[in-house]
Amino acid sequence: MRIPLVLGQAKxxxxxxxxxxxxxxxxxxxxxxxxxxxxxxxxxxxxxxALMEYADEGKSQRLNTSLRQALNSLLLAKxxxxxxxxKVIAFSSYEQIRTLEEVWSNKDRVNAIRMMRAILRAPNSPxxxxxxxxxxxxxxxLQNQALWNFEQPKPVSPRVMQRLCQLA
Amino acid sequence: MDDYCREQExxxxxxxxxxxxxxxxxxxxxxxxxxxxRQIERASKFPxxxxxxxxxxxxxxxxxxxxxxxxKPAADAHTLTIPAPLVDLASDQLQAVExxxxxxxxxxxxxxxxxxxxxxxxxxxxx
Numbered sequence: 001m002r003i004p005l006v007l008g009q010a011k012x013x014x015x016x017x018x019x020x021x022x023x024x025x026x027x028x029x030x031x032x033x034x035x036x037x038x039x040x041x042x043x044x045x046x047x048x049x050a051l052m053e054y055a056d057e058g059k060s061q062r063l064n065t066s067l068r069q070a071l072n073s074l075l076l077a078k079x080x081x082x083x084x085x086x087k088v089i090a091f092s093s094y095e096q097i098r099t100l101e102e103v104w105s106n107k108d109r110v111n112a113i114r115m116m117r118a119i120l121r122a123p124n125s126p127x128x129x130x131x132x133x134x135x136x137x138x139x140x141x142l143q144n145q146a147l148w149n150f151e152q153p154k155p156v157s158p159r160v161m162q163r164l165c166q167l168a
Numbered sequence: 169m170d171d172y173c174r175e176q177e178x179x180x181x182x183x184x185x186x187x188x189x190x191x192x193x194x195x196x197x198x199x200x201x202x203x204x205x206r207q208i209e210r211a212s213k214f215p216x217x218x219x220x221x222x223x224x225x226x227x228x229x230x231x232x233x234x235x236x237x238x239x240k241p242a243a244d245a246h247t248l249t250i251p252a253p254l255v256d257l258a259s260d261q262l263q264a265v266e267x268x269x270x271x272x273x274x275x276x277x278x279x280x281x282x283x284x285x286x287x288x289x290x291x292x293x294x295x
Contacts, residue, residue: 031234031237031238034234035234038227038230038231038234041227041230042227042231045223045224045227048220048224049224052210052214052217052220056213056214056217136220140219140220140223143223143224143227144223147223147226147227147230150230
């Protein structure tokens with residue numbers, strides 16, 4: 001279910017986080033960009049919930065699907081031409097990829113892929129639960145950065161915009 | 169917010185995507201209300217997860233905040249004389265695009281023209 005909306009006027013509330021005042025107004029023009037960050041935070045939250053259910057309570061109903069979706073999204077994030085033709089649930093926009101790059105290095109991404117594959121391969125292994133905890137920490141970092149960027153969206157620099165236009 | 173949306177549904181006859189939007193917000197808010205006790209219960213059982221659970225709540229709050237910015241303009245747009253055939257045509261065109269088949273258009277009354285698209289299913293899946 002997707003809801004595209006046309007026309008918007010936004011008046012945000014004042015937010016305080018860690019005692020600091022954040023960007024108080026959610027302006028109409030940056031709603032779409034902010035939604036991308038929030039979408040990434042929700043994706044990370046979905047992953048974290050599935051991993052916590054697995055690591056803390058041994059439940060694995062949502063684990064398989066969530067891990068496979070994340071795995072596909074991460075793999076396809078490296079290849080934009082492939083992601084254009086396939087459905088991905090994350091890392092499909094400039095804002096989301098930028099957030100990913102802010103938090104996870106290339107080595108982290110490779111590690112995350114390796115860890116997800118390890119859990120999928122042996123979900124009943126006790127070691128997999130330790131790996132799940134490491135993944136929870138990684139996705140938690142991603143969620144926090146996405147939330148931070150949601151509060152403080154950075155404009156696209158002219159240099160990056162030029163590069164994006166060339167790629168389009 | 170869900171009270172406001174419910175009130176809108178009661179007081180106005182929304183036959184278009186706006187009605188669907190208000191219903192969606194109402195259901196989402198109700199779902200989040202149900203989710204909160206579960207998060208609190210988890211925090212009691214697993215205190216080491218508290219910082220993560222706090223971030224989860226923060227994410228949901230921000231999603232409500234984002235929708236909050238759209239609810240009033242959607243209600244205000246109901247007072248406009250909207251070129252319904254044109255909006256329907258645009259909606260049909262939009263749905264012809266692959267991956268946007270279930271999309272609908274909600275008209276908002278605001279000072280700027282903009283386009284907003286969000287994968288709302290992600291919220292439903294997250295809670």
